[in-house]
Amino acid sequence: MGVELWVVFLIIAAVVLLIWLFLTLIPIGLWISAVAANVKIGIFTLVGMRLRGVPPVRIVSPLIKAVKAGLALSTNKLEAHYLAGGNVDCLINALIAAQRAGIALEFERAAAIDLAGRNVLEAVQMSVYPKVIETPAISAIAKNGIELITKAKVTIRANIDRLIGGAGEQTIIARVGEGIVSTIGGCNSHDEVLQNPASVSRMVLEKGLETGTAFEILSVDITSIDVGRNIGAQLLTDQAEADKRIAQARAEERRAMAAAIEEEMRAQVQEMRAKVVEAEAEVPKAMAKALSEGKLGAMDYYNMMNVVSDTQMRNAMAGSDEREASD
Numbered sequence: 001m002g003v004e005l006w007v008v009f010l011i012i013a014a015v016v017l018l019i020w021l022f023l024t025l026i027p028i029g030l031w032i033s034a035v036a037a038n039v040k041i042g043i044f045t046l047v048g049m050r051l052r053g054v055p056p057v058r059i060v061s062p063l064i065k066a067v068k069a070g071l072a073l074s075t076n077k078l079e080a081h082y083l084a085g086g087n088v089d090c091l092i093n094a095l096i097a098a099q100r101a102g103i104a105l106e107f108e109r110a111a112a113i114d115l116a117g118r119n120v121l122e123a124v125q126m127s128v129y130p131k132v133i134e135t136p137a138i139s140a141i142a143k144n145g146i147e148l149i150t151k152a153k154v155t156i157r158a159n160i161d162r163l164i165g166g167a168g169e170q171t172i173i174a175r176v177g178e179g180i181v182s183t184i185g186g187c188n189s190h191d192e193v194l195q196n197p198a199s200v201s202r203m204v205l206e207k208g209l210e211t212g213t214a215f216e217i218l219s220v221d222i223t224s225i226d227v228g229r230n231i232g233a234q235l236l237t238d239q240a241e242a243d244k245r246i247a248q249a250r251a252e253e254r255r256a257m258a259a260a261i262e263e264e265m266r267a268q269v270q271e272m273r274a275k276v277v278e279a280e281a282e283v284p285k286a287m288a289k290a291l292s293e294g295k296l297g298a299m300d301y302y303n304m305m306n307v308v309s310d311t312q313m314r315n316a317m318a319g320s321d322e323r324e325a326s327d
Contacts, residue, residue: 033060033064034060034063034064038067039060039063039064039067041060041063041075045075046060049079052079052083054079054082054083058082058088058089059075059078059079059082059088060075061089062078062088062089062091062092063075063078063092065092065093065096066092066095066096069095069096069099070099071092071095071096071099073092073107077107077111078092081111081114081115084115085115086111086114086115087114090114090119090120090121091107091110091111091114091120093121094110094114094120094121094123094124095107095110097121097124097125097128098110098124098127098160101124101127101128103124103127103128103160105124105160109160112164113160113163113164116163116164118163118164118214120163122158123158123160123163123214124158124160126156126157126158126215127157127158127159127160130155130156130157130218131155131156131157131158132153132154132155132156133153133154133156133169133172133173134151134152134153134154134223135151135152135153135154135173135176135177135180136151136173136177137149137150137151138150138151138152138177138180138181139181139228140180140181140183140184140185141184141185141231141232142184142185142187142188142189142190142192142193143185143186143187143188143189144188144189144190144232145230145231145232145235146189146190146227146228146230146231146232147227147228147229147230147231148184148190148193148194148225148226148227148228149225149226149227149228150180150184150200150222150224150225150226151222151223151224152176152180152201152220152221152222152223153220153221153223154172154173154176154217154219154220154221155217155218155219155220155221156169156172156210156215156216156217156218157215157216157218158214158215158216159210159213159214159215159216162212162213162214162215163214166212166213166214166215167212167213167214168213168214169215171212171213172209172210172213172215172217175207175209175213176204176209176217176220179203179204179207179209179220180200180204180222183200183203183204184200190227193225194225194227197222197225198222200222201219201220201221201222204220205217205219205220
């Protein structure tokens with residue numbers, strides 16, 4: 001009896017295990033849903049998905065949605081897209097949205113856009129409902145030197161044909177900012193921009209900024225303009241300050257040169273005075289030698305001393321007269 005019970009228990013366990021494996025490998029509920037939706041897919045196809053590591057629900061559910069929308073797609077294409085790393089559900093939603101909006105979008109192009117890392121459903125939605133992006137504060141300077149700080153809203157629409165390899169929104173913002181700066185920079189006065197901001201928008205649109213991007217620019221609208229600094233006056237002030245410093249440096253250079261020349265002249269005068277003193281020191285020696293050699297008599301010496309005394313007295317009198325005249 002004990003052996004028979006163990007055999008019955010093992011048989012029941014084996015049957016339960018087989019049923020569990022059967023239900024695990026073959027999603028019966030999903031297959032029934034597909035058949036009810038008139039989606040032709042075999043049980044062995046679902047088993048093959050399991051063996052290839054593809055969750056059947058990720059393929060069958062989008063396929064049911066596509067068939068209900070009237071799209072003719074095969075499981076092989078969807079499975080290949082999933083194995084390539086694509087988002088099958090987003091892809092099917094994008095194809096359905098494009099069909100409803102009357103946009104020509106083939107499966108291969110949509111799959112390529114999805115695999116390129118772009119949200120293909122969002123691209124289709126942007127083709128139907130344009131998106132508005134806002135630029136940061138843009139500083140531009142008119143020809144009269146007045147700074148204008150502007151903000152703009154750019155209305156863009158996705159271009160399905162240029163989504164692969166086309167530049168994104170940041171490029172659009174950068175180009176619009178560049179266009180605003182160049183347009184305001186070409187105005188003679190900031191008053192022209194303040195009086196007619198629409199002219200800036202029109203000229204920016206005419207520059208063809210969407211070239212090479214994944215979008216089409218529908219409009220550029222200036223939302224705010226603030227008057228900033230007077231850059232021209234500030235530049236002139238800075239230039240004047242720089243010229244002043246240059247002039248001061250040159251004046252200091254000339255002063256230094258004049259001081260050097262004056263110092264050199266003083267040195268020369270001191271040198272000449274030293275030579276005079278040296279020459280005066282030689283006079284007594286020469287006179288003594290002349291007296292000793294008999295070339296100069298005593299009366300000649302006294303006469304010369306009288307002349308010297310008379311000269312000193314005249315110089316002293318002349319100096320006192322000059323002081324009295326100045327007083």
